[in-house]
Amino acid sequence: GQxxxxxxxxxxxxxxxxxxxxxxxxxxxxxxxxxxxxxxLARLIFLADLIGRLEVQDELKASA
Numbered sequence: 001g002q003x004x005x006x007x008x009x010x011x012x013x014x015x016x017x018x019x020x021x022x023x024x025x026x027x028x029x030x031x032x033x034x035x036x037x038x039x040x041l042a043r044l045i046f047l048a049d050l051i052g053r054l055e056v057q058d059e060l061k062a063s064a
Contacts, residue, residue, distance in 0.1 A: 004028055005044070012048040021045075 008021050016024075022041050029037065 005047075008044050009048050009051065012044060013052065018045060 008024060011021055011024065012018075018041055021044060022037065025032070025037050025040055025044075029040075032040070
């Protein structure tokens with residue numbers, strides 16, 4: 001659920017590699033097939049990237 005998403009995003013932001021997060025996903029969702037896991041990983045990377053950009057924009061605004 002939402003808590004796991006936040007946990008994975010936090011891992012990515014703290015420097016975990018996509019492989020690390022894929023391992024975490026596999027452990028969290030052992031019943032999920034590889035294709036679904038890959039799609040979830042791509043979604044998390046996209047979200048982490050988006051959040052990272054938003055945070056950078058906030059920092060730029062704050063320092064302006």
